[in-house]
Amino acid sequence: MTVMRPHPHPQPDAVPAPAPVHEHVTDAVKAPDLIRLAPHTVLARFETLKVYAALGAVRTLLERGTITPGQTLVDSSSGIYALALAMACHRYGLRCHIVASTTVDATLRTQLEILGATVDRMPPSQDLRLDQERRVRRVRELLLSRPDMHWMRQYHDAIHYAGYREFADLVTAALPGPELTVVGAVGTGASTAGLVLPLRRRGVSVRLVGLQPFGSVTFGSDRFQDPEAIIAGIGSAIPFGNVRHELYDTLHWIDFRHATAGAVALLRDHAVFAGLSTGAAYLTAAWEAVRHPEQTYLVIGPDTGHRYTERAFARHREIPEARTLKPHQITDLADLVPPWSVMEWRRRRHGEETPS
Structure with a gap:
């Protein structure tokens, strides 16, 4: 990765x-x-990417009459969706109840409470599957006792694709070429599907490169564990209905240290302070660009780096240099190995055999 240096003779800023x-x-x-x-x-550097998802979903539900002002919306979240949903509820006069992952810190929890959201925080757990299953179970308990609540189902309801059409409009205007490579975390599947589907429908040839942590069931790395992993929201220990496997051309699996190396490099090279999934995407895009230099790359950066400061950025002196890292290239999931693997997925559906 090349560090960008200031121009020796800075040009005057354009009139804003x-x-x-x-x-x-x-x-x-x-x-x-x-x-x-x-x-x-x-x-594409977001303060919180999922504002698109929450606004689009809430607005659509209101337009359909599925929910009404004053009603309580409930969902499970590991972080940025919780804040996005609370903000959308604030905007449209709705109540909000969040069943929060153990990864939701005190800063975020305080914001949610001041915004008027009720927060159920799950007990501490190092087991991602247990944390997610507890959260889903708690949501179901709430729905039994409060049938007036509406479960947003961010992991399974494709209504969360809707808001990303605005993002697609922005990308079309800013990067109008006929070809594009999008690099982004898979997570719930909504952001990548919500962006790529409208772009492809408009005739843009979009290559989609997805990112996964080790330990995620979504693309078959659940037999591994990354004990340091705190890359909240980019993988899953339970199946997510909103993930459309057939949209992805290439998959990268990246561990905590490599994602941190990318995030540190992004801050050092470009003064951009972003989260670990952005760091993983930056690392991935740099490697991909060497192999496919003719492509235009859009890197999705879903959040800022604040919640990773102590457990990731503070360790920057012990993290390897991003430019020295490269993935293990595989052709079958059986060959998947940490700390970084890459495989051509070729838009196959979940459960299909690896194409020859």
Whole structure:
């Protein structure tokens, strides 16, 4: 990765266009900042990516009459969706109940409470599957006692794709070429599907590169464990209905240390402070760009790096240099190995045999 140095003779800033006055903070934070990292690589840097998902889903449910103002929306979350849903509820006059993962820290929990959300926090657990299963079980208990609640089902309801059409519009305007490689965490599947589907329908040839942690059931790495992993939200220990496996061209599995190396490199090279899934995407895009330099790359950066400061960024002196790292290239899931593997997925469906 090349560190970008300041131009020796800085050019004067262009006269800025008048800034819009937003009616609600969600309008201000939903769209990303687009930052050029290399001649053909652009980062979409979000404060919280899932504002698109929450706003689109809530607005659609209100338009359909499925929910009404004043009703309580409930869902499980490991972090950024919780804040996005609470903000959407604040905007549209709805109540919010979050069943929170153990990864939700005190800062986020306090924000949720002040926004008026009720927070159920699960007991501490190092077992991702146990944490997710507990959260789903708790949501079901709430629905039995409070049938007036509406379960948002961010992991399974494709209504969460809807809001990302706005992101697709932004990408179309900013990167109008006929070909694009999107690099992003798989997670619930909504952000990548919600972006890529409308782009492909518009005739853009989109290559989708997905990121997974070791230990995720989504793309078959659940036989591994990464004891340091805190890359919340990019994988799953239980199947997610919103993941459409057939959309992905290439998969990268990346461990905690490699994701941290990418995040540290992004901050060092470009002064961008972003989360570990962004770091993993930056590392991946840099490697992909060497192999396919003719492509234009869009790196999705779903959140900032604040919640990873102590457990990841503070360890920057012991983390390897990103430019020295490369993946193990495999052709079959049986050959998957930490700390970083890559495989051509070739848009096959879940459970299909590896194409020859």
